[in-house]
Amino acid sequence: MKTLKVIKVGGNIIDNEEALATFIKDFATISGPKILVHGGGKLATKLAKQMNIPVQMNEGRRITDADTLDIITMVYAGKINKNIVAQLQANNCNAIGFSGADGNTIISEKRPIKTIDYGFVGDVKKVNTNALEVLLNNNITPVFCAITHDENGQLLNTNADTIASELAIGLSSIFNTELYYCFEKNGVLEDVENEDSVIENINTESYKALKENNIIFEGMLPKLDNCFHATNQNVQKVCIGKSDMLFNTTIKHTTITQ
Numbered sequence: 001m002k003t004l005k006v007i008k009v010g011g012n013i014i015d016n017e018e019a020l021a022t023f024i025k026d027f028a029t030i031s032g033p034k035i036l037v038h039g040g041g042k043l044a045t046k047l048a049k050q051m052n053i054p055v056q057m058n059e060g061r062r063i064t065d066a067d068t069l070d071i072i073t074m075v076y077a078g079k080i081n082k083n084i085v086a087q088l089q090a091n092n093c094n095a096i097g098f099s100g101a102d103g104n105t106i107i108s109e110k111r112p113i114k115t116i117d118y119g120f121v122g123d124v125k126k127v128n129t130n131a132l133e134v135l136l137n138n139n140i141t142p143v144f145c146a147i148t149h150d151e152n153g154q155l156l157n158t159n160a161d162t163i164a165s166e167l168a169i170g171l172s173s174i175f176n177t178e179l180y181y182c183f184e185k186n187g188v189l190e191d192v193e194n195e196d197s198v199i200e201n202i203n204t205e206s207y208k209a210l211k212e213n214n215i216i217f218e219g220m221l222p223k224l225d226n227c228f229h230a231t232n233q234n235v236q237k238v239c240i241g242k243s244d245m246l247f248n249t250t251i252k253h254t255t256i257t258q
């Protein structure tokens, strides 16, 4: 089986022109099948505020009303996705931009209302791998934004970390899949202010304690939930850290194991 790297890049890198250009240049050099998943929550928040559309987040997830869905569609599937694809082409990496509606690749269902109504937020039901397999085997890199669809014409907002883990899980029957979450910090930190405090390994047991002690909060919560979801479903390797970890295995980062 070939190894597939599913690499997610976070909002703070995307929002920094220089950091994004460096990331894309490095990403383009990775050999073998690869998928890039990008967030962009920070830019969506900035634009929503400029347009006086209220921004509401709960545990790292965006509550998405109809106006917010319009914004995120323009920002994630439009501006960010197309710019990343163009920059990859400039670095000789042939890429195609995807939302989950394209090629019917990621089908989701609107999250049912429990204590909170998340609006147009989708939970992934199915990943269709056929189109992706053809592209990956022809050296073309799919670039995914954080949007899925429900097969009834409705686009839905799905956390980019979830898109990455579901793609890695979905493709694990065809490839030996590895999942990398690249963000602006060195990994999951014992003290979020101290870059030297990287926790090198987190398992189900230690995750519980880290949560109880409030060492992990906000966006790191859904990220780690997605990591464990992936390690429990046949994804061979799951890592969190700076993108340097992709090129130099001695760079400190966090590895997630069962």
Ligand SMILES: Nc1ncnc2c1ncn2[C@@H]1O[C@H](COP(=O)(O)OP(=O)(O)O)[C@@H](O)[C@H]1O
Pocket: 009, 010, 011, 012, 013, 039, 041, 060, 182, 183, 184, 185, 187, 188, 189, 190, 191, 192, 215, 216, 217, 218, 219, 220, 221, 223
């Ligand atoms: N223990 C921790 N170590 C590192 N970051 C943490 C930790 N707990 C919470 N965080 C927060 O999680 C954020 C990363 O989540 P998020 O912003 O969703 O990531 P991304 O940049 O991939 O979109 C960090 O910027 C940091 O503020």
Ligand SMILES: CC(=O)N[C@@H](CCC(=O)OP(=O)(O)O)C(=O)O
Pocket: 009, 010, 011, 012, 038, 039, 040, 041, 042, 044, 060, 061, 062, 072, 121, 146, 157, 158, 159, 160, 161, 219
């Ligand atoms: C449902 C939900 O929360 N969707 C996310 C999708 C974007 C994302 O995940 O962006 P980052 O990776 O940059 O945080 C949002 O709209 O913020």
